[in-house]
Amino acid sequence: MDVLMTSVATLFRNAVLRRAVRPIAPLVALLAASTACAPSTPASSVPTPGGMMSGAAPSPDPRIGLRAGVFNAAEAAWNLRLVSTTPPSDAFVGKWNSDLAFLGNYVIQGSFHGFQVWDISNVASPSLVKAFECPASQSDVSVYKNLLFVSGEGMEGRLDCGNEGVATAVSKDRLRGIRIFDITDIRNPKYVSNVQTCRGSHTHSVLVDPSDTENVYVYVSGSAPVRPATELDGCSGAPPSTAPNSALFRIEVIKVPLADPTKAAIVNSPRIFTGLVKPPTHGMAPADRAEIDRARARGAFIAEVMGETMVLPDQFAAAQLAAIVRQRNGTGAATAADSATLRAGIPAIVAQMMGPTDANLGPNQCHDITLFPAIGLAGGACEGYGLLLDIKDPANPRRLAAVSDSNFAYWHSATFNNDGSKVIFTDEWGGGTGAKCRDSDPMSWGANAIFTVANGNMTFQSYYKLPAEQTAVENCVAHNGSLIPIPGRDVMVQSWYQGGISIFDFTDPKNPREIAYHDRGPINASTMETAGSWSVYWYNGVLVSSEIARGLDIFELQPSAHISQNEIDAAKTVRFDYLNAQGQPKLVWPPSFARSKALLDQLVRSNGLDAGRISAVRTALTNAERATGSARRDALSQLATTLEGDARGATDGAKVRMLAESVKELANATR
Amino acid sequence: MLRLTLLSTWVGQFILGSAVVASSACATTPRADHAATQPVQTDAAEREALYRARLDSARVRFTGADVRFMTNMIGHHAQALTMAKLAPTRGASPTIQVLAARILNAQTDEIGIMQRWLRARDQPVPNVDSASPGRMSPSGASGASGASGAHAAHAMMPGMLSDAQLAQLAAARGEEFDRLFLTFMVAHHKGAVVMVDELFATDGAGQDTDVFRFASDVQVDQRTEVARMELMLKALASPSGH
Numbered sequence: 001m002d003v004l005m006t007s008v009a010t011l012f013r014n015a016v017l018r019r020a021v022r023p024i025a026p027l028v029a030l031l032a033a034s035t036a037c038a039p040s041t042p043a044s045s046v047p048t049p050g051g052m053m054s055g056a057a058p059s060p061d062p063r064i065g066l067r068a069g070v071f072n073a074a075e076a077a078w079n080l081r082l083v084s085t086t087p088p089s090d091a092f093v094g095k096w097n098s099d100l101a102f103l104g105n106y107v108i109q110g111s112f113h114g115f116q117v118w119d120i121s122n123v124a125s126p127s128l129v130k131a132f133e134c135p136a137s138q139s140d141v142s143v144y145k146n147l148l149f150v151s152g153e154g155m156e157g158r159l160d161c162g163n164e165g166v167a168t169a170v171s172k173d174r175l176r177g178i179r180i181f182d183i184t185d186i187r188n189p190k191y192v193s194n195v196q197t198c199r200g201s202h203t204h205s206v207l208v209d210p211s212d213t214e215n216v217y218v219y220v221s222g223s224a225p226v227r228p229a230t231e232l233d234g235c236s237g238a239p240p241s242t243a244p245n246s247a248l249f250r251i252e253v254i255k256v257p258l259a260d261p262t263k264a265a266i267v268n269s270p271r272i273f274t275g276l277v278k279p280p281t282h283g284m285a286p287a288d289r290a291e292i293d294r295a296r297a298r299g300a301f302i303a304e305v306m307g308e309t310m311v312l313p314d315q316f317a318a319a320q321l322a323a324i325v326r327q328r329n330g331t332g333a334a335t336a337a338d339s340a341t342l343r344a345g346i347p348a349i350v351a352q353m354m355g356p357t358d359a360n361l362g363p364n365q366c367h368d369i370t371l372f373p374a375i376g377l378a379g380g381a382c383e384g385y386g387l388l389l390d391i392k393d394p395a396n397p398r399r400l401a402a403v404s405d406s407n408f409a410y411w412h413s414a415t416f417n418n419d420g421s422k423v424i425f426t427d428e429w430g431g432g433t434g435a436k437c438r439d440s441d442p443m444s445w446g447a448n449a450i451f452t453v454a455n456g457n458m459t460f461q462s463y464y465k466l467p468a469e470q471t472a473v474e475n476c477v478a479h480n481g482s483l484i485p486i487p488g489r490d491v492m493v494q495s496w497y498q499g500g501i502s503i504f505d506f507t508d509p510k511n512p513r514e515i516a517y518h519d520r521g522p523i524n525a526s527t528m529e530t531a532g533s534w535s536v537y538w539y540n541g542v543l544v545s546s547e548i549a550r551g552l553d554i555f556e557l558q559p560s561a562h563i564s565q566n567e568i569d570a571a572k573t574v575r576f577d578y579l580n581a582q583g584q585p586k587l588v589w590p591p592s593f594a595r596s597k598a599l600l601d602q603l604v605r606s607n608g609l610d611a612g613r614i615s616a617v618r619t620a621l622t623n624a625e626r627a628t629g630s631a632r633r634d635a636l637s638q639l640a641t642t643l644e645g646d647a648r649g650a651t652d653g654a655k656v657r658m659l660a661e662s663v664k665e666l667a668n669a670t671r
Numbered sequence: 672m673l674r675l676t677l678l679s680t681w682v683g684q685f686i687l688g689s690a691v692v693a694s695s696a697c698a699t700t701p702r703a704d705h706a707a708t709q710p711v712q713t714d715a716a717e718r719e720a721l722y723r724a725r726l727d728s729a730r731v732r733f734t735g736a737d738v739r740f741m742t743n744m745i746g747h748h749a750q751a752l753t754m755a756k757l758a759p760t761r762g763a764s765p766t767i768q769v770l771a772a773r774i775l776n777a778q779t780d781e782i783g784i785m786q787r788w789l790r791a792r793d794q795p796v797p798n799v800d801s802a803s804p805g806r807m808s809p810s811g812a813s814g815a816s817g818a819s820g821a822h823a824a825h826a827m828m829p830g831m832l833s834d835a836q837l838a839q840l841a842a843a844r845g846e847e848f849d850r851l852f853l854t855f856m857v858a859h860h861k862g863a864v865v866m867v868d869e870l871f872a873t874d875g876a877g878q879d880t881d882v883f884r885f886a887s888d889v890q891v892d893q894r895t896e897v898a899r900m901e902l903m904l905k906a907l908a909s910p911s912g913h
Binding site: 070071072087090093094095096112137153154155156165166167168169202224225228237363364367384404406407409410430431432433434435436440441527528529549 | 722724766873874875876877880888899
């Protein structure tokens with residue numbers, strides 16, 4: 001064993017530093033100023049003929065060197081248009097805006113000062129419906145039907161929504177947990193109930209169980225220190241080994257009866273972290289992976305040690321093989337059977353080396369849990385780990401898998417792609433108030449990590465970090481976002497605080513690419529002041545962003561080589577009645593010509609189908625759109641059949657089949 | 672020290688508060704309490720003045736406990752920097768080097784946050800002395816606590832290494848350095864978590880959004896890192912054990 005032990009130590013020492021260092025981006029002249037309230041001019045706005053135009057991003061990157069300003073900072077945009085910026089209502093100026101929830105034509109914008117309700121029927125000019133003052137950090141918001149849920153975590157939150165804070169460390173006036181409002185009349189929210197929790201609520205997620213129409217469930221994540229039992233009965237911050245009822249190492253599940261939300265209460269505090277001791281690991285860089293592959297190809301012995309794939313040194317492998325030969329009382333060189341024995345035995349040898357696991361290690365809270373009830377899964381971003389949870393039994397979430405990554409400081413949030421085959425975790429390194437997008441900050445720190453999901457397991461694919469360096473006075477790190485419903489692709493829009501918003505395509509999870517962005521100059525040129533986009537979500541055709549200091553931004557996608565007009569039109573066919581981004585909805589595209597044309601544009605972009613056939617299909621679609629009734633239906637049915645045949649010989653058969661399916665659905669929907 | 676004692680009462684808070692308000696642009700902008708009832712939307716310039724005034728008035732809501740926490744944590748972080756800076760020259764493993772680099776990056780930035788917080792509230796701002804890393808020195812004429820006072824405060828802070836321990840770490844090489852680094856840093860981080868717990872257990876503390884956010888972040892980040900380091904330590908201990 002000594003040989004192995006020494007070898008492992010050597011392996012650690014020899015492990016490659018997997019830091020991506022970004023190239024130094026050149027400085028550019030300041031962009032022309034644009035004022036805050038007037039609609040801005042898009043930095044690039046070009047029509048796209050079937051996605052054949054150049055897709056090169058502006059160079060040098062116009063996000064670098066933007067002039068600072070509170071309400072008049074310079075802006076840069078690519079493939080996006082800022083439709084409107086609405087400053088906070090007066091009472092909310094100088095307070096921090098936080099997360100967003102959507103209901104019908106309303107946006108509810110959380111704030112450390114309460115929440116504001118905006119009517120966005122006219123996206124060019126949102127109107128204030130209600131400014132509800134009720135201070136608490138960080139006022140994460142969610143809606144369901146007539147109910148609004150608001151998180152309170154800080155020491156200053158009061159049950160009576162007062163402004164004066166709470167003067168003592170133990171107080172019956174303090175609210176840390178979930179506030180529940182009845183918004184039947186959204187102009188007049190009624191504060192109907194609270195659920196107090198031991199660690200308060202930093203964030204929460206509302207679970208709408210498809211099989212339970214009478215209740216919703218709220219998963220509460222609270223990462224602040226535990227309240228004293230003198231303030232909230234039963235709270236204990238001692239470890240579970242000495243306090244079985246410890247508020248550490250668990251989340252809270254609140255059940256909210258829709259008929260009587262005042263009866264909302266904690267129904268379970270599942271300990272989803274038990275036994276989580278997988279050591280820190282990070283995805284391998286392509287070069288490392290290639291090295292392992294080469295080693296594997298030449299027959300080297302590979303071990304998983306501390307979550308890292310490592311090649312066992314030949315000398316060590318030879319010693320182990322010799323031991324195996326001795327053990328079977330053999331002599332001479334090791335046989336193929338001996339090699340197989342060693343290969344099979346490596347995990348056990350490593351496990352023995354690592355010793356027994358310790359139940360008190362691992363995370364003791366989650367920051368955020370994204371629930372995806374349509375596929376029965378949740379992604380938990382929990383301190384040093386990313387968890388995959390089974391949520392089919394809403395009150396009893398069960399851990400399926402866990403990943404960790406030595407490049408990740410703090411697992412913050414999760415977003416699935418639409419079929420649940422991928423999940424993106426974010427690393428909020430530095431807590432969101434630090435400047436972590438400077439030239440000197442590695443591209444794998446404070447980034448997204450993209451994983452594939454299969455059979456309840458997650459496999460690392462790549463990192464994605466805002467590819468534009470920011471100044472040392474701009475807080476910047478990966479934060480909240482959502483999918484953009486472009487059929488046939490995985491596209492996400494994401495906030496990076498003062499790094500602005502970035503839209504990226506992760507259809508190929510190994511090669512995420514930025515395809516649009518918006519950024520402002522720092523809010524303060526000389527010192528760090530917290531600002532920037534807290535969260536940005538796609539909602540019914542537009543992108544709505546909560547700017548911490550500047551207010552509510554609404555954007556539209558602009559057609560480009562990366563996103564065609566047809567793809568934008570198809571995205572706009574997806575409509576929500578309400579949206580909580582942490583309760584991820586399954587995207588469903590109703591049959592439309594836009595959807596089929598979007599898929600066709602994607603085949604153009606990828607050369608996935610013969611150019612002549614693409615042209616013929618486009619003509620057929622145009623003709624079918626001009627026709628009506630049975631003529632249209634028959635033309636579409638025929639086209640779908642032809643496409644099924646095309647799929648067999650196409651470079652991208654899967655996409656052609658997807659197109660055939662969408663044309664067939666369109667035919668079936670034609671009357 | 673007198674100043675800190677005075678600040679530890681709500682009285683001190685209000686004295687300071689009025690000083691800040693008087694020196695800000697508040698006189699020409701609507702007061703926070705009445706802004707909500709103003710029916711007319713302000714224009715961009717007025718809004719910016721209001722924004723600045725709000726930030727100024729938000730700086731009033733702090734106590735002596737908040738100031739002590741921010742002041743002491745600078746010294747606490749400074750020692751973590753001293754430890755982390757050793758890694759590249761002591762034959763630390765790549766894993767430890769990455770960890771040390773991240774601690775260096777994170778805590779350098781956090782020291783900046785704390786210094787800005789104190790400066791904005793007209794409090795003495797400890798510098799991290801580059802000539803003698805890990806030691807704080809007062810800056811400017813307003814420094815109320817001298818270097819010796821700062822040092823004494825260090826010794827009382829949970830998780831701080833003694834001079835002998837620092838010397839032991841500096842003298843270690845290779846795997847021995849890794850083990851000591853993890854052992855000392857786990858204790859050091861746990862000390863920071865204790866400081867946050869103590870802060871929130873103090874009447875009136877943590878009402879300031881910046882303090883609450885910052886202290887909560889320190890608490891979760893360092894707790895997360897402690898868990899990671901304990902696993903690394905365990906893994907390090909096993910192979911070289913028996």
